[in-house]
Amino acid sequence: xxxxxxxxxxxxxxxxxxxxxxxxxxxxxxxxxxxxxxxxxxxxxxxxxxxxxxxxxxxxxxxxxxxxxxxxxxxxxxxxxxxxxxxxxxxxxxxxxxxxxxxxxxxxxxxxxxxxxxxxxxxxxxxxxxxxxxxxxxxxxxxxxxxxxxxxxxxxxxxxxxxxxxxxxxxxxxxxxxxxxxxxxxxxxxxxxxxxxxxxxxxxxxxxxxxxxxxxxxxxxxxxxxxxxxxxxxxxxxxxxxxxxxxxxxxxxxxxxxxxxxxxxxxxxxxxxxxxxxxxxxxxxxxxxxxxxxxxxxxxxxxxxxxxxxxxxxxxxxxxxxxxxxxxxxxxxxxxxxxxxxxxxxxxxxxxxxxxxxxxxxxxxxxxxxxxxxxxxxxxxxxxxxxxxxxxxxxxxxxxxxxxxxxxxxxxxxxxxxxxxxxxxxxxxxxxxxxxxxxxxxxxxxxxxxxxxxxxxxxxxxxxxxxxxxxxxxxxxxxxxxxxxxxxxx
Numbered sequence: 001x002x003x004x005x006x007x008x009x010x011x012x013x014x015x016x017x018x019x020x021x022x023x024x025x026x027x028x029x030x031x032x033x034x035x036x037x038x039x040x041x042x043x044x045x046x047x048x049x050x051x052x053x054x055x056x057x058x059x060x061x062x063x064x065x066x067x068x069x070x071x072x073x074x075x076x077x078x079x080x081x082x083x084x085x086x087x088x089x090x091x092x093x094x095x096x097x098x099x100x101x102x103x104x105x106x107x108x109x110x111x112x113x114x115x116x117x118x119x120x121x122x123x124x125x126x127x128x129x130x131x132x133x134x135x136x137x138x139x140x141x142x143x144x145x146x147x148x149x150x151x152x153x154x155x156x157x158x159x160x161x162x163x164x165x166x167x168x169x170x171x172x173x174x175x176x177x178x179x180x181x182x183x184x185x186x187x188x189x190x191x192x193x194x195x196x197x198x199x200x201x202x203x204x205x206x207x208x209x210x211x212x213x214x215x216x217x218x219x220x221x222x223x224x225x226x227x228x229x230x231x232x233x234x235x236x237x238x239x240x241x242x243x244x245x246x247x248x249x250x251x252x253x254x255x256x257x258x259x260x261x262x263x264x265x266x267x268x269x270x271x272x273x274x275x276x277x278x279x280x281x282x283x284x285x286x287x288x289x290x291x292x293x294x295x296x297x298x299x300x301x302x303x304x305x306x307x308x309x310x311x312x313x314x315x316x317x318x319x320x321x322x323x324x325x326x327x328x329x330x331x332x333x334x335x336x337x338x339x340x341x342x343x344x345x346x347x348x349x350x351x352x353x354x355x356x357x358x359x360x361x362x363x364x365x366x367x368x369x370x371x372x373x374x375x376x377x378x379x380x381x382x383x384x385x386x387x388x389x390x391x392x393x394x395x396x397x398x399x400x401x402x403x404x405x406x407x408x409x410x411x412x413x414x415x416x417x418x419x420x421x422x423x424x425x426x427x428x429x430x431x432x433x434x435x436x437x438x439x440x441x442x443x444x445x446x447x448x449x450x451x452x453x454x455x456x457x458x459x460x461x462x463x464x465x466x467x468x469x470x471x472x473x474x475x476x477x478x479x480x481x482x483x484x485x486x487x488x489x490x
Contacts, residue, residue, distance in 0.1 A: 084123055101212075121154060170209075228265050274318050288331070327348060373391050
């Protein structure tokens with residue numbers, strides 16, 4: 001046994017310890033110390049928790065981790081609070097986080113469980129402070145009130161905790177006056193401040209609670225989402241992804257000029273930071289649009305505004321995480337004569353992707369190459385044996401006949417179309433270099449294919465092979481490269 005852990009070496013140096021360690025031997029010696037195996041299914045939950053305590057106390061790290069994993073497997077609404085308390089007592093951060101996530105998804109049941117009354121003050125604070133602990137605010141308050149009744153000596157500390165964590169402005173005025181005020185947990189001025197905040201702030205500015213399901217599309221019929229505004233609403237959230245069988249007439253759509261747009265009601269409030277739209281792209285048409293979100297369908301906040309940009313195909317939209325119940329997509333322009341805005345599919349999720357957003361324009365600042373086929377970029381002007389040779393990522397397999405895109409000097413250009421606008425600062429070009437020629441060129445960018453901004457001018461320079469270009473932030477949708485000013489040989 002002393003070979004398994006130094007604690008036993010110290011323990012057996014004193015006969016006074018032998019009586020105590022008979023308890024340890026009862027649970028550990030028989031199944032673990034000699035064989036390094038222990039069948040936890042043989043023990044009751046209370047005994048498993050005792051084993052965890054012993055493993056923690058005597059430094060059996062592997063056993064402690066194994067028991068913690070077992071507790072994750074048996075976690076339910078009945079034992080959640082007990083296991084949550086234990087995870088905090090033994091500083092088991094991974095188990096604590098697992099309990100918090102489970103509680104988020106079962107908040108109402110947790111609040112009404114007997115175990116909630118046994119939680120420590122710190123555990124209660126951790127639970128209700130989370131945006132993802134999604135339950136009615138008045139239900140949370142009532143649970144705290146019962147918790148205080150069970151331990152009246154904690155009333156002062158609980159009141160301080162409530163002041164920081166409970167969101168009184170989410171409780172109706174009637175409940176504030178008839179339920180919260182009589183409890184005596186809040187001073188009257190605090191309640192009046194909450195009522196004043198309700199009248200002063202927009203609904204979207206309040207700190208709402210929502211369900212959090214990372215990296216999962218929650219805009220699905222299976223999760224209760226429905227389209228409540230827009231023509232042909234049934235196809236947008238279908239498993240087929242809204243792929244039409246008879247052209248754009250079977251797509252979810254709305255008439256441009258109708259500000260109600262296409263509205264999706266989620267099954268319940270969710271915390272999201274990413275929306276993916278698939279615009280109709282079987283033709284060369286492009287669209288402009290904006291996206292708004294709401295909790296009550298009355299007060300809307302615009303999270304994406306591409307009303308001044310031409311967009312096509314798949315739109316990957318990021319924004320700061322917020323609680324959402326309704327999503328509204330409003331088209332403002334169709335490059336074809338058709339005055340309709342067509343949407344093939346919509347996804348909404350809370351993404352763990354790292355991303356940067358320009359706060360002024362809501363444009364994504366990409367950290368990877370967006371001029372790729374996978375990102376739905378297109379070469380819409382230029383000559384090549386392969387349409388997208390410029391974007392396929394091949395930068396070594398080219399020769400005199402293949403693997404490049406070109407245009408005639410002083411005529412036309414090479415133009416790349418990205419699916420959506422980005423805020424970019426860096427670009428790299430590989431100029432054809434199978435001989436010793438060099439080029440001069442300039443680069444323009446545009447967001448509407450009408451107004452172009454020159455970001456690089458190398459018409460008087462001799463350039464070859466790889467060159468890094470501009471370092472200044474620019475809006476970018478269309479990229480036009482003119483390799484037409486000079487070429488050293490033909």
